[in-house]
Amino acid sequence: MCTLGIAQRKLFRNCRIYTQWAETPTATEMLVEGDRIAALGSGQLLQSLSDSDTCVIDLGGSLVVPGLFDSHTHFVSYCENKLGADLVEAESFEQVLNIIEKVNRRLPQGLWLRGGGWDKNLWPQGRFPPRTRLDEVTGARPAALTSKDGHALWANTAAIRLAQVDEDTPDPPGGRIVRQDGSPQGVFLENAMEIIREVMPPVPSHRLEAAVLRGQKEAHSMGLTGLVSMEGPRAFSTLSRLNSRGQLTLRVRSTVADEVLTSAKEVGVTGGLGDGHLRIVGVKVLADGALGSQTAYMKQPYCGRQDSYRGILVTQPQKMDEVVETAVQLQLMPVIHAIGDAACEKVLEVFSRAREKGADLRMRMEHAQLLSSGHFDRMSELGVIASVQPMHAVSDRDLVDDYWGERGKRAYAFQSLLDAGVNLAFGSDAPVDTLDPVQGIRAAVFRRASRGEQPWYPGQCLSPQQAVYAYTRGSAYAVREENLWGTLRPGYLADFTVLTEDFLTGEGDVDRLWECGVRMTVVGGRVVYDAEQTVPTDSEDTPN
Numbered sequence: 001m002c003t004l005g006i007a008q009r010k011l012f013r014n015c016r017i018y019t020q021w022a023e024t025p026t027a028t029e030m031l032v033e034g035d036r037i038a039a040l041g042s043g044q045l046l047q048s049l050s051d052s053d054t055c056v057i058d059l060g061g062s063l064v065v066p067g068l069f070d071s072h073t074h075f076v077s078y079c080e081n082k083l084g085a086d087l088v089e090a091e092s093f094e095q096v097l098n099i100i101e102k103v104n105r106r107l108p109q110g111l112w113l114r115g116g117g118w119d120k121n122l123w124p125q126g127r128f129p130p131r132t133r134l135d136e137v138t139g140a141r142p143a144a145l146t147s148k149d150g151h152a153l154w155a156n157t158a159a160i161r162l163a164q165v166d167e168d169t170p171d172p173p174g175g176r177i178v179r180q181d182g183s184p185q186g187v188f189l190e191n192a193m194e195i196i197r198e199v200m201p202p203v204p205s206h207r208l209e210a211a212v213l214r215g216q217k218e219a220h221s222m223g224l225t226g227l228v229s230m231e232g233p234r235a236f237s238t239l240s241r242l243n244s245r246g247q248l249t250l251r252v253r254s255t256v257a258d259e260v261l262t263s264a265k266e267v268g269v270t271g272g273l274g275d276g277h278l279r280i281v282g283v284k285v286l287a288d289g290a291l292g293s294q295t296a297y298m299k300q301p302y303c304g305r306q307d308s309y310r311g312i313l314v315t316q317p318q319k320m321d322e323v324v325e326t327a328v329q330l331q332l333m334p335v336i337h338a339i340g341d342a343a344c345e346k347v348l349e350v351f352s353r354a355r356e357k358g359a360d361l362r363m364r365m366e367h368a369q370l371l372s373s374g375h376f377d378r379m380s381e382l383g384v385i386a387s388v389q390p391m392h393a394v395s396d397r398d399l400v401d402d403y404w405g406e407r408g409k410r411a412y413a414f415q416s417l418l419d420a421g422v423n424l425a426f427g428s429d430a431p432v433d434t435l436d437p438v439q440g441i442r443a444a445v446f447r448r449a450s451r452g453e454q455p456w457y458p459g460q461c462l463s464p465q466q467a468v469y470a471y472t473r474g475s476a477y478a479v480r481e482e483n484l485w486g487t488l489r490p491g492y493l494a495d496f497t498v499l500t501e502d503f504l505t506g507e508g509d510v511d512r513l514w515e516c517g518v519r520m521t522v523v524g525g526r527v528v529y530d531a532e533q534t535v536p537t538d539s540e541d542t543p544n
Helices: 044-048 075-081 093-106 131-138 157-162 193-197 205-221 233-244 258-266 317-329 341-356 375-382 397-403 405-410 414-419 437-446 464-471 473-477 507-514
Strands: 010-018 029-033 036-041 055-066 068-073 113-118 143-147 152-155 175-180 183-190 224-229 251-257 278-286 333-338 363-367 384-388 424-426 496-499 518-523 526-530
Touching (some): 036 044, 068 424, 068 464, 075 205, 143 157, 152 193, 157 183, 205 518, 224 233, 317 341, 333 341, 341 375, 375 384, 375 414, 384 414, 414 424, 424 464
Parallel strands (some): 363 384
Antiparallel strands (some): 010 029, 029 036, 055 496, 152 183
16 A cells, blocks of 8 residues: 655556647656646656655556546535435335435424425426425425425425415516415425525534535545536535635535625625635526426427426526626626526527627536527637536436427537537536436437437437546636646646546447446545555545
């Protein structure tokens, strides 16, 4: 076992390094000094080293890629969900109720029951759940659980009464209270979710911090060196406390929610504020809702509906214009969530107006799930980054077919975006989908969940090299840090992921992706995960 501390030199050898650096595309060894890459080589580095302070780490022929970075998460929410009723794995409504009932039994009196991950699209008729069924398993305890896509909240009668919601409560702008015969059914969509959240007490800080530390270990075990957190002030303050204590080993890039942008401006928040592990990079705004909750804003009605319902435009274009203008002033990247084709068009119009005013800043469209034919070239012309989630193309394929029909051929159109010259940055949208980037790479390459399935719109499949790029250099570009990481070259941060299978050598090796796992994760030269425990990880050689 290597026993040297994190400050000493490390030589990682006996591996195939995929650098994404044109001058040296591949190598078999890499020398790390401190948090930076010092040199790359193919055998000569080991021979030239005689310094006993160099720790030599043999990777046994593994594949090394730049650190995998998730460009879109709700990471603190992902961790918080595991403190309550985690419904992600529930496949039926009865399973959902059973999980909630078990959590309710073990919770001390006086606490809210919270959690999330329910998916109405797995249930017969795909209907929203009624509060009466939640009442049956929670009783008088207030309960509120978010949907899998994060755009709907299911509350019981006790929670609704605390929020003082009744048949006379109006729908808020950009939101809807689902009703039956005029009375609240128990489901709140988009901005209406805040009605319940405003009366929910926060999770105690120490419990949330502990959950985030557990989530961080999980993220490293999946090969992640960093991620973007699309969350509010409480999530950022939680991450900030951990970072101040030296416990944050992920590189977290955070966005500011548009509703707190004015306050952020008043206290001097600007793009780049923070350090190497926690930094503010953008401002997030929602243009519309989501596919699963049928709140994505569409040009034409959803399939199978008898009415003209086209989803919800959560934020009006004038407000988006104002947010983008302020973001540009503060050097914060405008980060706009858009899923339906009508929402994507509105966002492109907003970005176009900003460019006409001379805005000189990278702009991101999050999800870009359903684009019209002219949107691809328009995104390229405007320099809009497509921050997309490849796992959605696997988990949402049936929903797309059911709700969007023939329009689905333009959904999750990753290859068409690349062909148009758009920069792709891959992410997960966790907890909406798995945080695992290796699964994300598989989804982008195969567009199917297993070997036996047929690929969904196979013309949109990416090569393994393209998929890895979108999780590495593409993600670095999407937070304006492509000169720091995302490429393995001397002088860059020593952030990299070691994978068990080499699926990048040639066309015949792509099937190795199905067996690929994570061997090691390194952030700033520090081994933060080692599946084989051959060297000390951060928790072993770094005091907290």
